[in-house]
Amino acid sequence: MSHPHPELGPPPKLPQGGLRVTPLGGLGEIGRNMTVFEYGGRLLIVDCGVLFPEEEQPGVDLILPDFTSIRNRLDDIDGIVLTHGHEDHIGGVPYLLREKPDIPLIGSKLTLALIEAKLQEHRIRPYTLEVEEGHRERIGPFDCAFIAVNHSIPDALAVAIRTPAGLVVHTGDFKMDQLPLDGRLTDLPAFAKLGEEGIDLLLSDSTNAEVPGFVPPERDISGVLGQVFAAARKRIIVASFASHVHRIQQVLDAAHEHGRRVAFVGRSMVRNMGIARDLGYLRVPAGLVVDVRALDDLRDEEIVLVCTGSQGEPMAALSRMANRDHQIHIVEGDTVILASSLIPGNENAVYRVINGLTRWGAKVVHKGNARVHVSGHASAGELLYFYNICKPRNLMPVHGEWRHLRANAELGALTGVPKNRCVIAEDGVVVDLVDGVARITGKVQAGYVYVDGLSVGDVTETSLKDRRILGEEGIISVFVVVDSTTGKIVGGPYVQARGSGIEDGAFASVIPKMEEALSKSASEGVADIHQLQQLVRRSVGKWVSDNYRRRPMILPVVVEV
Known part of the structure; x- marks a missing residue:
């Protein structure tokens, strides 16, 4: 994952007078x-x-x-x-x-x-x-x-x-x-x-x-923002990176020009814009910025909300608005501006948010239909x-x-x-x-x-693979009780599925196959719990693959009594 140079080994000792450069991130991503x-x-x-x-x-x-x-x-x-x-x-x-x-x-x-x-x-x-x-x-x-x-x-x-x-x-x-x-x-x-x-x-x-x-000048955006603000009849919601001070300055200027008040939404946005204002990097006219709790006292046409979530992050304010999981509900006639570019890999998440916002009646302005980002x-x-x-x-x-x-x-x-x-x-x-x-x-x-x-660092590629299987194929758990001496079944098998798309009742046809396999192993003197679990996993896995062409995670539990 870290490089496509399998022929390279650890670097030699750095020669006297040499400089070593080692990128640990940012190349290839x-x-x-x-x-x-x-x-x-x-x-x-x-x-x-x-x-x-x-x-x-x-x-x-x-x-x-x-x-x-x-x-x-x-x-x-x-x-x-x-x-x-x-x-x-x-x-x-x-x-x-x-x-x-x-x-x-x-x-x-x-x-x-x-x-x-x-x-x-x-x-x-x-x-x-x-x-x-x-x-x-x-x-x-x-x-x-x-x-x-x-x-x-x-x-x-x-x-x-x-x-x-x-x-x-x-x-x-x-x-x-x-x-x-x-x-x-x-x-x-x-x-x-x-x-x-x-x-x-x-x-x-x-x-x-x-x-x-050449990249167009940042100030080109001001005219486009002005047009969007002039055409908006209800609330304007702008999503941007919480560190994009220049973009937020343009939003503040447009809001001031069109007689609107601005509220910052999201902890990182509130924190970063407060820092930028205190240090003089953000020029805020007196009375322009209000607390989000003061919005109830303003008419829709007086409100501009500036929030995070321009990349479709699931827990960011804009995504939660699109999912109706936020105190601010999108309504018919709201205007949403995505004032950022798409970071590669985020396209699906962003378009999902755009569709969610549009579903509730918002007009969504983004880089694809207006120059709101350079x-x-x-x-x-x-x-x-x-x-x-x-x-x-x-x-x-x-x-x-x-x-x-x-x-x-x-x-x-x-x-x-x-x-x-x-x-x-x-x-x-x-x-x-x-x-x-x-x-x-x-x-x-x-x-x-x-x-x-x-x-930090405990999640591995293997555990991520397990999560993907759970999310895409579901899980099937099998519980069996066997006699510790003979290895014969004394309870179960009990089968339960979640997210696999297979009804619990359908497993009635695989239970005899498991019983047959376990009985055969008992007659052959196999009593090792791990081997029995693997036997259950193979029996169920083959049945699911043959009948449903699916590969869910199978969790066998074999208990001795």
Whole structure:
């Protein structure tokens, strides 16, 4: 699961003066971003995020990077650099700090404020170092310079890491919006200077490498939101990521212009927008934002609700509204705006929510029928421009699925990076920068670590397979009592099915088959409980397969008396 390189073994000892780069998440997937840099026996981590589960991972809340390869080296970690405050870059930090709470966190003001609020829930008080663009900090043997980049959240930073092995630049997530809402441009002159100095290895965002041209400016959305607000006759409900401060600012501006009040719905939305407002990243006119409990005093045409759930998350506010499992009920004439893109893998969940909302009479506005979202990631045109400025000697695409990584590598090759210097790795694959050349040298464990409630890492692929079988095929339980001496049946078999689509009465025809098999085994002197359970499982399984073409989970219980 962690890599398709079965020929690779553990990496050799890092050569003297070399730099090792080990991605533990974010390559071959959208999310779970985490990269470990090693020089001189010391470690620097860039980002530590989470991945959200898909339908084939039932019951899972979050997916973490696998810390196995660094777990016995926690004392070697000099810091965790956080490029920005999105969950796929900071959501895994609490789980790493549980293992060593004093690892320093380095990031911008907003990024640190968001992670500190999250860590409070885990009762962890971190050691933090606030930086901003233009700052340069020594973190162990790593000389780190921070560069402003434009993204869909304020205060995003790229990091340039200098060691005697060379200059490495990690872009984080970025785009080149030339008309950003906060006026904070991606600092191309800073990248050009680094290019002149000589970038030995560039780790670059790949998310939109397949998309031609340039990403439209964020401010293009304002006009579309204005049109939607002008046409709405009842409540407006906007679903967005709880960290998308720029998008929420546009919603607030549109609400203010059209005489509406705004209420934030959902714990993470309330928390993050409160932080952004307190730090000055969100401009809120006096009296515009009200508590959700004050909505009863307002007419429908005066209300805007801002909530989470734009990705169809089952427990998020919007999904619960669509299922009529929320205090806010969707009614005929409401307008719902999904102000985000679809993360790959979430399509079915999102369309299920859209259908649920439409069923209750809402008009749903989304990226497919209106420009209510622009991406926070550079498209192919921007990446080409960026590579011509940076002129990297080696390129390692990051943050993307396989198709994104390959497309990004091809863009680098077009701008002059030698093809053998465009290193396509994925989670767990180790890349060493030695004598100015980046090469894959080995692999480490980098599988999925599942969070299920309070359980971290206890859910395995085997248990997920069991959950999928239970969800898709159901369960059949069989209870039999046998004589401990003779092995003959003295009670049962009793059969019960749940979710298998087979009526309990239908099992009358399989009971004689089980009795015959158990009697035969008793006559042959077989009395081992495990063997008898396997015999019951095979008998029932064959009967179900022959008659129903189904493969439910079969749970045999054999008791001796």
